[in-house]
Amino acid sequence: MIEAKKQGLSPVVVVSAMGRSGEPYATDTLIGLVREINPNVDMRDQDLLISCGEVISSVVMAETLEVMGHPAIALTGAQAGIVTDDNFGDTSIIEVRPDRVRSHLDEGKVVVVAGFQGVTRSGEITTLGRGGSDTTAAALGVALGAEMIEIYTDVDGVMTADPRVVPDARPLGMITYHEVCEMAHLGAKVIHPRAVEIAMQAGIPIKILSASSGAPGTIICEGKRMPVTRIHTDKVVTGVAHIAHLAQIKICCPADVNESGMARRVFRVLADAGVSVDLINMFPEMIAVTVREDVLDRALAAVGSLDMPSMNVTSMRDCAKVSVVGAGMRGVPGVMARVVEALNDRGIPILQTSDSHTSISCLVRQADMQEAMRSLHSKFGLGACQDA
16 A cells, blocks of 8 residues: 555555454454353344454554554544445445545545445444455445455465365466356355455456465456456366355155146245255256255255155255356357366266356265365366466
8 A cells, every 4th residue: 555655546445353263353253252241142233343343453554554654544434435234244335425535535645444344324333244345445446436456365366276275276367257256156265256246347457465475466357457368368267166065955756846836845945944055956856956064954844844745855965066167168168078077087976066157066075075176177277387
């Protein structure tokens, strides 16, 4: 931010809470503090409490800049004009009123905003849920017409895979909005998809950078902002993502699941039980879905409540989803063949699949997840030593 000021720019800084769980001002620590008193804390009160972590960070950052000779001011999300709905705990931004931020920028100050939070139209403090500071930065960037939104994290950019699972994963120089959103939805945690979607609507590039290294990072953009060299790549897959700790449910019925009404009833009881399903495959005689492993018992109880004697329900714990993602795979034959080859060559059974225009996902056993990730990463030439 200091370098940006020297270049004549007017930076706005969005900060997260300091520390990890167990440290005094970390969000998880604050939640634990109040849940020791009341495990069923009111969500309105919880939002009010956990918004403090980012407020503390904003004041610390602003005062640090001041003593370094750079005039700065700390603002809460509410003071910065972040207006939200009243869905406490996971609220959505409905409006940004950036006038106060603009006035401080006009005075030559660095504006430091507490991320992850906003205020309802009735004045209640709210929090934005996972990735909330990224979302705050994107929303302010769009409202202010920023040239670039920079996200500083603990990795060197968007990686081709999780480096803790795939040792030769490398940072990508560039990636499209759609690709990074797909990777985020499929398990990559470098940036929240809501932040990307907000920036994408305004066509503002996002740059993912390391807070500690001088690595060039990853630019997320599209269309006219995307360097021309992008279209010359022969890589159909950009990255590999994974989601662990899933369970598979198979529901079989000798009667057609449509004509018997089983499909409608199964998905209704799962919805009423608050169970989100994924990797949905439906056939006349069977429905196969995946759920998070920690809600499997609830899902099975919901399905078991149906009075359909001919229905046979089986489940499998200890599963994981591995996915290949890339805008370049659209309309390209042979991508699925290479996915199957990569997994079969390592003796990894594929339990279920799904796909979109930019991704192919396979359900595998949890024990096979890491080997599956490495095999797919290698098959599509994504490693640092394989990059052209």
